[in-house]
Amino acid sequence: MRILEALRKPIRYSFFYATFWLIGINIFLYFLTFINISLYRLLALYSSDVFLKGYFWQPFTYMFIHSKLSITHILFNMFGLFVFGFPLEKRLGSVEFLLLYLFTGTATGIIMLLFGLNVVGASGAIFGLVLGYATFYPDSTLLLGFFIPIKARIAVILFVVLSVILHFIDRSSNIGHLGHLAGLFFSSVYFIVRLGINPVRVLFRK
Numbered sequence: 345m346r347i348l349e350a351l352r353k354p355i356r357y358s359f360f361y362a363t364f365w366l367i368g369i370n371i372f373l374y375f376l377t378f379i380n381i382s383l384y385r386l387l388a389l390y391s392s393d394v395f396l397k398g399y400f401w402q403p404f405t406y407m408f409i410h411s412k413l414s415i416t417h418i419l420f421n422m423f424g425l426f427v428f429g430f431p432l433e434k435r436l437g438s439v440e441f442l443l444l445y446l447f448t449g450t451a452t453g454i455i456m457l458l459f460g461l462n463v464v465g466a467s468g469a470i471f472g473l474v475l476g477y478a479t480f481y482p483d484s485t486l487l488l489g490f491f492i493p494i495k496a497r498i499a500v501i502l503f504v505v506l507s508v509i510l511h512f513i514d515r516s517s518n519i520g521h522l523g524h525l526a527g528l529f530f531s532s533v534y535f536i537v538r539l540g541i542n543p544v545r546v547l548f549r550k
Contacts, residue, residue, distance in 0.1 A: 351537055357437040363429040366445070367422050370466065373408050374418050384409060388464045391457055403453030404446075409464040421466045428473040435480050444534050448472030451533075452526040459522065468523040472531030475500055479535060479543040497547045504528060 377384040386399070389406035393399040410418035433441040452468030477484075478496035488494045494502070507524045535541045 348537075352540060355437065355439050355443075358439060359434065360438045361433075362438040362442050362445075363426060363433050366429070367425055370408055370410065370418060370422060370425075374410050374412075377409060378412060384412065388462070389453055389456060390462050391460045394457055403457050404450050406453050406456075406464050407449035407466045407469050410466075411464055417465060421470055424470045425466065425473070428470065428477040432473055432476050432480065436476075443538070444472065444476060444531065445469050447534055448527050448530045451530040452523050455526045456520065456523055461520070461522070463520050463523060465520070465523075467520060468527035468530075471503070471524045471527035472534070474503065475528050475531040475543055476535065479541060479546050482546055482549075500528070500547055 373383075373387070377387075385393070387402065387405040388409045389402045390399070394402050410421065429441070429445070432444075436444065446469070449466060449469030449472070452472075453463070456463045456468075478500040482495065482497040484496045485493050486496055486499050488499060488502075503524065507521045507528075532543045535543050
């Protein structure tokens with residue numbers, strides 16, 4: 345119980361636009377990796393580099409690096425970071441928000457590492473934010489595909505189902521469906537352990 349109490353010790357509320365700082369860092373590193381190609385390899389998550397070269401920081405830094413093959417990767421991720429991150433940051437406070445984001449992203453990176461996968465991008469952390477947003481605002485309306493209105497609680501459930509299905513049938517794309525599921529899972533763990541809120545109960549309540 346003492347450990348749980350320590351884990352749930354409140355953090356004094358502060359707000360310093362951490363969402364915009366994260367977006368800025370991601371964009372800065374996106375362009376920097378074009379100038380310095382070796383930096384991409386150094387910061388992206390390559391399982392072989394972690395195990396053989398000792399690049400132990402990669403399960404953390406990978407979430408700030410995005411694919412250079414298509415600009416849509418970083419555009420969609422940064423859009424999601426803004427849409428879900430900003431209201432969540434205002435609700436939790438910047439420090440708590442950063443803890444959630446970085447914990448979810450790093451834990452997802454460790455899972456991808458254990459599966460021997462090479463990944464980049466903030467998708468795992470952002471899916472964690474999606475769950476957090478839906479936990480606090482379950483009945484708010486999102487526009488799926490920018491056109492279809494859907495409640496946040498339904499959207500998260502749909503994301504889980506689709507990610508599970510696509511993980512097994514979509515082997516040709518570079519989309520990390522396992523990372524999406526890991527992000528949702530670890531965000532749920534954070535909410536339960538750190539904040540004492542069970543997202544599953546919130547999403548499925550009548």
